Amino acid sequence: MCRWLAYSGTPILLDNILYKPAHSLIDQSLHAKMGVETTNGDGFGVGWYVGDKDSPAVVRDIGPAWSDRNLREIAGHVVSPLFFGHIRASTGTAVQQTNCHPFRHGHWMWMHNGAIEDFHLLRRDLALAVEPSLFPYVEGSTDSEMMFYLSLTLGLEKDPPGAVARMAGLVERVGHEHGVEFPLQMTVAVTDGVSLWAFRYSSRKESRSLFYSTRVETLRSLHPDVAFLQEITGDARLIVSEPLGDLPGAWNAVPEGTYGVVRPEGDEMHTFTPVT
Amino acid sequence: MCRWLAYSGTPILLDNILYKPAHSLIDQSLHAKMGVETTNGDGFGVGWYVGDKDSPAVVRDIGPAWSDRNLREIAGHVVSPLFFGHIRASTGTAVQQTNCHPFRHGHWMWMHNGAIEDFHLLRRDLALAVEPSLFPYVEGSTDSEMMFYLSLTLGLEKDPPGAVARMAGLVERVGHEHGVEFPLQMTVAVTDGVSLWAFRYSSRKESRSLFYSTRVETLRSLHPDVAFLQEITGDARLIVSEPLGDLPGAWNAVPEGTYGVVRPEGDEMHTFTPVT
Amino acid sequence: MCRWLAYSGTPILLDNILYKPAHSLIDQSLHAKMGVETTNGDGFGVGWYVGDKDSPAVVRDIGPAWSDRNLREIAGHVVSPLFFGHIRASTGTAVQQTNCHPFRHGHWMWMHNGAIEDFHLLRRDLALAVEPSLFPYVEGSTDSEMMFYLSLTLGLEKDPPGAVARMAGLVERVGHEHGVEFPLQMTVAVTDGVSLWAFRYSSRKESRSLFYSTRVETLRSLHPDVAFLQEITGDARLIVSEPLGDLPGAWNAVPEGTYGVVRPEGDEMHTFTPVT
């Protein structure tokens, strides 16, 4: 299992989100509280958009985030309005850069916490379901990257919630064909550089935790003394595997079987159901 | 492209073969003479058998061999009667441990210099041809590992020369279906821990160089002053991408379209022709 | 802080000690129970002697031990009568190979768990105390390596307990000169390839844990059903930062302010007092 966060809002130094909070993502790499594993030391990644480039930068490495100096340098010098951070705890696949999140295809970015159960049994059938023209882009060996390319195959670029629902349905169908009762466990974040979608779902209906931050205005009135909240604008939004600290009123659980979208024209939350 | 060597014979400290020769494999990582690239700095691997273990040890890493301290430590302390060494120059796939040679399956070991032309176009069809029960063992993204699992699929464990011929035939057929005129370029070494097979073949009939060492007795009479030759027994044999030095009479080119086998009951060399 | 183990006895596959026990050193890299930190993911090392070589092999790398494939390969194929294993949790110095334990000088090997308090303040004075001819061999930036070279300076090769006592006294004196009240915290293992010394000491008299294994004969009568104990001879001895499992009667705490020596002519334990 893994931990991740997605930020959308006022352009901000990555450091403010990745390192400074009391229970930051970097702290979670050593001491996660709500994950299956407390240690997420099998690689990390950060992906960020900058104004004039379509495609995000994605920097990933295979060591633990807590001791990585390059990540700290980048976080301390890069400003972005939309970025992902991910720390990995391998569920068995190799610790290598091509297995680190986020994954990128064109201007799309994807990251995942969870697992496809018995992925080694399902991997071949799922690989065959990837659009042949996309197949060469699958570089690593994780279930997470496969889920991304299946979603791209199934229409991610036109209809993200629909494509992810079809991907989830496909994974469950293939899993059931191989005798896997509960094939899918996922919290996923995906973005095209403008909007941000987050999904919480598992076949067992016991999904990994997922939280979104309260509106900044509300937080400011709750915590007028927190300096950080004065610096960001009202549209800033965080989605995280687990809260970055204990600020009362700051974090709201994404319900089981739900997806949300954060975008310029307003946020929404909807029920998520796999489509077969 | 890459460089490799395979040793079979008297148990010997790896160091004697990997580091000590004038133009050793480690020297070739910086200054190859006969390769497409002079630098082979995209990872390395060494695999060795020890007496009482069926399965060889395989140590691989992603940095250049020339500066790797762990490789030097292992070479300086491990004795083996049968070992492979490989230095990699990536032809495009990721620099990661699962893409480093040698590859291992059970007690079999495989390494390769060369490339499948336009592998990204052929990869999906070749992946589908891998026996489904073997598919989960494919960990990396190289053509070399795929060739190994295709050979295993096509009978490597029962008939190595036949299986490699069928693999080469399959790669050429799939290549031609995708409009690739000369799909295969390879020198391959494969072993089951007892016998050692080496193949030199390319669709273009312009294969990468491959050499085997002259019988030790002959070399001793040619070079009575070379201490190293006194230490090894007569059955010691090396197969290498390029000679490890300029010892006259020591190295013989493996002819184009040929495979050889080194084994306890005597060495042989035969014509190699892909089978479709 | 870190965790380590030292083995001396019947030549044995490293795997039997490093990986197989219920709470093995590798397990401790993720889930240490008695350390200051539960995670020891800032590099690791293994050093082993083989019969015909004076100097031990030392393989070290900067990633976590729990996911390192090369360590597993080595452990599964190397047999040794005397070896060290170490997993690191950095107390601030860089995560790099030259900071990983064990450290080697000639045929001597050294590893450490603990810290010199405020080492950055003391480092220059301690570096000046290293014998000038040894100074160029200090490659890394840890307190642990400095303690080794100070011990070598102060006579380690002739009188290990005396040299370590003088080193501890020097560290405490220099610490006190800089206003550090409790300068030293250490459990140290050192060997010349024949004998093995282990030290437990701290200025605060609250040293990190250290255990030695009960005599094999005693353990066999306590646990006649444990297969492993039948395979090793009576002289096998382990010294560990924390027990490798819950075998009743197997582990004995090394008392505060004590050192022990394991050697062919019999084991001993003595009081340890710094010498100034």
Add this chain to the structure above:
Amino acid sequence: MCRWLAYSGTPILLDNILYKPAHSLIDQSLHAKMGVETTNGDGFGVGWYVGDKDSPAVVRDIGPAWSDRNLREIAGHVVSPLFFGHIRASTGTAVQQTNCHPFRHGHWMWMHNGAIEDFHLLRRDLALAVEPSLFPYVEGSTDSEMMFYLSLTLGLEKDPPGAVARMAGLVERVGHEHGVEFPLQMTVAVTDGVSLWAFRYSSRKESRSLFYSTRVETLRSLHPDVAFLQEITGDARLIVSEPLGDLPGAWNAVPEGTYGVVRPEGDEMHTFTPVT
């Protein structure tokens, strides 16, 4: 030996300088033409200033630059008015992050090509000459970093050319005391984030190559068809170990025993002589 480049001028995407030129620094990591070694594969680094931060970002890693994906990501997304790039060929010290250039102290950045002859003999005396309060900041084991901290000790922040001259004088004096006839070989770049100084000197008066770029206006009239030249303003200036391509008129050798300064109020070049 190594290769490096320093850029000062119009804020520009790093990619334009690091990757796009015909014989870019990244190309030089595999195929340097004017260096002692053609391969510079023992690590790399890039350091850049951004507007609102005093201290530059410094990203360094131990693998070869040519295959590093993170360096490419950063170069493709970071814009800076002043940056350094460095590729390393170790002259013996360990391949580790703390030995990669550029080195940073506060808002100062330093990089070097060359070597202190017999550095292992001189290292202790030079280390002692570092200001004690700066000593703890020396993290690695290279001559290059030592030269930086000696220069800081000798007044770099107030008088860069004077401090570097005193450092060179000190290195030569200590070298001569140890019987080293030609102790210093260097091309150095150093910056405070505003001005940029570059030095070419060697005790033997046979210094490694160093070039600076011709004024942009001149180049534009010489090469009206080169698109890149239209995008940068007239004050852009590059200093490089070897030319980034064959653009006639673009590159001018820095004379032996010379230093130059590039700064807002105009560039200058002066004779460089060590001061003892």
